[in-house]
Amino acid sequence: MKSGRFWAWVVFALGAAYFFIPLIATVEFSMRMRRGAYSFDAYQIVLGDERFQATFMYSVVAAIFTIILGVLIVVPAAYWIRLRLPQI
Structure with missing residues (x-):
C-alpha cells in the first residue's frame, strides 16, 4: 500500500x-x-497600447455576453427538465 x-x-x-x-x-x-x-x-x-486595450475590452464584452447567453439557455432548460420531465 x-x-x-x-x-x-x-x-x-x-x-x-x-x-x-x-x-x-x-x-x-x-x-x-x-x-x-x-x-x-x-x-x-x-x-x-490603445489597440491592446480595445481588443481586451472586446474580449471582456464577448466573455460577458457568452456567460449571459449560457445562463439564459441552461437555467430554463434545467428548470424545464427538472420540473416537467421528472421521470428521466
Missing part, C-alpha cells in the same frame, strides 16, 4: 511540474525585457 501512495505522489509531482515549469518560464521570460534585469517594462508597454 505504501508503494502505491509513493507512485501517486510521483505522478502528482510530474503533473505539477509539467504545468508549472512552462508557466514560470513564460513569466520569467516576459520580465526580462532589459538585458540582465527584471522589470515590468514589457507589461507597461503592452497595457499602455
